[in-house]
Amino acid sequence: MSHAARLDKPVGGETGVAKAVCTSRWCDYVELAKLRITVMVVLTAWVGYVLAVPMAAWDVVTILAMTLGVGFSCVSSGILNQVWERDADARMTRTQNRPVAAGRISVTQGVVLGIATGVLGVGILYLGTTVLAALLALATLLVYVLIYTPMKSLTPWATHVGAIPGAMPPFIGYAAGTGSLSADAWPAFLILLVWQIPHFMAIAWLYRDQYASAGLRMLPSVDRTGRRVSAHVAVTSLLLVGVAAMPLFARFGSAGLLYGVLALGGTVAFAAAGVWFAARPCDGRARVVFITSLLYLPFVYAILAWDRP
Numbered sequence: 610m611s612h613a614a615r616l617d618k619p620v621g622g623e624t625g626v627a628k629a630v631c632t633s634r635w636c637d638y639v640e641l642a643k644l645r646i647t648v649m650v651v652l653t654a655w656v657g658y659v660l661a662v663p664m665a666a667w668d669v670v671t672i673l674a675m676t677l678g679v680g681f682s683c684v685s686s687g688i689l690n691q692v693w694e695r696d697a698d699a700r701m702t703r704t705q706n707r708p709v710a711a712g713r714i715s716v717t718q719g720v721v722l723g724i725a726t727g728v729l730g731v732g733i734l735y736l737g738t739t740v741l742a743a744l745l746a747l748a749t750l751l752v753y754v755l756i757y758t759p760m761k762s763l764t765p766w767a768t769h770v771g772a773i774p775g776a777m778p779p780f781i782g783y784a785a786g787t788g789s790l791s792a793d794a795w796p797a798f799l800i801l802l803v804w805q806i807p808h809f810m811a812i813a814w815l816y817r818d819q820y821a822s823a824g825l826r827m828l829p830s831v832d833r834t835g836r837r838v839s840a841h842v843a844v845t846s847l848l849l850v851g852v853a854a855m856p857l858f859a860r861f862g863s864a865g866l867l868y869g870v871l872a873l874g875g876t877v878a879f880a881a882a883g884v885w886f887a888a889r890p891c892d893g894r895a896r897v898v899f900i901t902s903l904l905y906l907p908f909v910y911a912i913l914a915w916d917r918p
């Protein structure tokens with residue numbers, strides 16, 4: 610069979626963000642790597658580095674090693690997750706075309722690629738940045754693959770556990786720059802930690818039937834009334850405003866007026882979307898929260914990185 614790219618009609622998915630279906634070998638590798646999420650993860654690590662190191666002291670080799678190290682570690686976590694979840698993935702329309710679930714990449718290939726990229730990522734961080742950055746990346750990888758992934762079929766609290774590795778990349782970037790962590794690294798971690806709950810509850814609301822039929826116990830799949838989903842989204846949306854205000858205080862980074870106006874304004878707008886969804890959960894509102902979440906994170910992180918004292 611030819612390995613030329615075949616672009617079928619885009620699959621919109623319930624989130625409304627269209628994705629092309631592509632069945633060439635290279636598309637398989639790109640999909641295996643979860644490239645879109647990896648790009649976002651690397652960007653959040655960069656912000657951690659920028660918060661840690663003044664521009665005059667930026668080191669190109671460290672930045673390159675951090676980029677490759679975090680990138681490969683994230684790719685590894687995505688591959689091992691897809692190997693582990695291949696049966697559940699095969700039962701959901703959203704994920705059934707993933708290369709391992711669809712059998713285009715074998716389990717052995719997946720395990721080899723997953724371990725190789727993980728060793729490469731953590732190794733590059735160790736050799737090219739700091740021991741702490743490498744250890745944090747290793748812990749992130751292990752928690753995501755060995756704790757979060759199997760927890761998804763057991764309890765809706767898996768999401769809150771998964772949010773911890775999801776929020777680690779800014780810490781890894783900070784540690785790559787300084788070899789340590791201090792108070793001004795915390796807001797970037799906490800913003801990302803709290804942001805993930807509305808981000809994912811919106812997605813899980815839209816895919817609640819698919820998650821249920823795949824045996825994954827996401828909150829919207831087990832809470833059919835939506836009351837607990839509403840509570841989680843409302844509380845975390847409001848909490849996000851609190852953690853996003855932290856950088857304005859001297860101890861946590863002394864961000865300036867630009868951050869105070871634009872980033873906090875953006876946070877209030879995102880929180881308002883979350884509260885609006887929580888007031889009456891429905892697909893339309895969930896789609897707005899999901900799309901706003903993807904716009905909000907790079908926006909607020911860019912201002913956090915830019916508006917330094």
Ligand code: HEM
Nearest residue numbers: 622624645646649650653703768771772775776805809812
């Ligand atoms: C508990 C944590 C998280 C969960 C369970 C989660 C889950 C998901 C899921 C299932 C999608 C796919 C939606 C679709 O198929 O339409 C998605 C999309 C996305 N997520 Fe998350 N996510 C989490 C954390 C993060 C983090 C930490 C980042 C980056 C810093 C991130 C970035 C993205 C991006 C960029 C997309 C859109 C692109 C794509 O669909 O591949 N997510 N998320």
Ligand SMILES: CC(C)=CCC/C(C)=C/CC/C(C)=C/COP(=O)(O)OP(=O)(O)O
Nearest residue numbers: 679682683686690746749750753771774775
């Ligand atoms: C340095 C390093 C290792 C970084 C990795 C950071 C990381 C773990 C990001 C992803 C966060 C997350 C829980 C995504 C959802 O996975 P899912 O399995 O619920 O999504 P799926 O259903 O689409 O597979």
